[in-house]
Amino acid sequence: MPIVKTVSRAVSQLLQSSGCGCGISIVPVRCIGVSPRQVASDASFHSVSFSESDHPRVLITGGLGQLGVGLAKLLRKRFGKNNVILSDIRKPADNVFYSGPFIYADILDYKNLREIVVNNRITWLFHYSALLSAVGEANVPLARAVNITGLHNVLDIAAEHNLRLFVPSTIGAFGPTSPRDPTPDLCIQRPRTIYGVSKVHAELMGEYYHYRYGLDFRCLRYPGIISADSQPGGGTTDYAVQIFHDAIKTGKFQCNLKPDTRLPMMYIDDCLKATLEVMEAPAEALSMRTYNISAMSFTPEELAQEVQKHVPELLVTYNVDEVRQAIADSWPMNFDDRNARRDWGWKHDYDLPELVTTMFSFLGSDSRIAQAN
Numbered sequence: 001m002p003i004v005k006t007v008s009r010a011v012s013q014l015l016q017s018s019g020c021g022c023g024i025s026i027v028p029v030r031c032i033g034v035s036p037r038q039v040a041s042d043a044s045f046h047s048v049s050f051s052e053s054d055h056p057r058v059l060i061t062g063g064l065g066q067l068g069v070g071l072a073k074l075l076r077k078r079f080g081k082n083n084v085i086l087s088d089i090r091k092p093a094d095n096v097f098y099s100g101p102f103i104y105a106d107i108l109d110y111k112n113l114r115e116i117v118v119n120n121r122i123t124w125l126f127h128y129s130a131l132l133s134a135v136g137e138a139n140v141p142l143a144r145a146v147n148i149t150g151l152h153n154v155l156d157i158a159a160e161h162n163l164r165l166f167v168p169s170t171i172g173a174f175g176p177t178s179p180r181d182p183t184p185d186l187c188i189q190r191p192r193t194i195y196g197v198s199k200v201h202a203e204l205m206g207e208y209y210h211y212r213y214g215l216d217f218r219c220l221r222y223p224g225i226i227s228a229d230s231q232p233g234g235g236t237t238d239y240a241v242q243i244f245h246d247a248i249k250t251g252k253f254q255c256n257l258k259p260d261t262r263l264p265m266m267y268i269d270d271c272l273k274a275t276l277e278v279m280e281a282p283a284e285a286l287s288m289r290t291y292n293i294s295a296m297s298f299t300p301e302e303l304a305q306e307v308q309k310h311v312p313e314l315l316v317t318y319n320v321d322e323v324r325q326a327i328a329d330s331w332p333m334n335f336d337d338r339n340a341r342r343d344w345g346w347k348h349d350y351d352l353p354e355l356v357t358t359m360f361s362f363l364g365s366d367s368r369i370a371q372a373n
Ligand SMILES: NC(=O)c1ccc[n+]([C@@H]2O[C@H](COP(=O)([O-])OP(=O)(O)OC[C@H]3O[C@@H](n4cnc5c(N)ncnc54)[C@H](O)[C@@H]3O)[C@@H](O)[C@H]2O)c1
Pocket: 061, 062, 063, 064, 065, 066, 067, 068, 088, 089, 090, 105, 106, 107, 108, 127, 128, 129, 130, 131, 132, 146, 150, 168, 169, 170, 171, 221, 222, 223, 224, 225, 226, 231, 232, 233, 234, 235, 237
């Protein structure tokens, strides 16, 4: 394949001329600053860098989903509004459009993505575009394209332009043969969904690019994320957001998982805090490039009991969705995140009671069932 040949030629040229002390048999590939889609002749063109003291120039892909708008808000507070560009293939709501830079970016369009990175002098990329677990099973070809081909585009552009790259992984990157209670960082990963397979692929490709091309790849495996002001995009853990809306609007909630299905979960503020922290962590602190992060773990029954402390009238019934249940039954019940806590000081703020109180105060406790009826 021509690309492979070009890269290997470039690599051997570099090995001969760089004077970096790399041996041929055991290659410390961090010395090799060649990106996979870039020939050696224009490598120097991309070596233009910015002062270390500058704020990063950030691009978020797939930014109009459950997590991206909150991430943009957090990063804009830290780095300045105009240093953070939100992007997606969907049309943004007015409040999002007017809150800071927004741009159309289809991650399947390699040239367009590269143009955005170049024209905006992007230095950090948060790659949020994905099809989640349940919608992925409903459209495998699209999930494969977005989650795998899209990731390849992002990886190549990040390597080529020397970006720091964050790609989220998930509890869904584990499967029925993984230890489930708790699930450590390093263990068997044989997920049975296209979503999970694509996320294991992302973890491995990101780490490979890190060791092979020196890409500054960072990855967290998120639990199911719970947020008040954004809707989940078609996952297995969506019930844990929907229950709050239904409790307030109708006082009735039909859960699509069995009452005793235990899954790791996290409030969005903790998730976004961890994301910024791992991106800001000094490289020397990171003994790994992919970390589990954990906060709490509960079943639908336990969540319903906590919600009923705020809305005692809430009626919960169960109508199990076989696809989602099978997925949930293959996922971790508890996540072991000791490495994140040790390496870069990860610490969550929200346990189940604080999560539920915060969700209700956000959603407006005075609009609860009593008023809705
Ligand atoms: N929300 C969670 O509970 C959770 C948990 C673990 C991991 N994650 C990961 O975090 C990331 C963000 O999750 P989310 O919940 O915001 O997802 P989401 O499904 O809500 O949003 C994904 C976004 O990707 C966009 N997208 C789809 N195809 C695209 C394309 N071709 N080009 C550009 N954008 C495209 C969609 O328009 C959508 O806005 C994902 O990678 C997801 O796997 C999320």
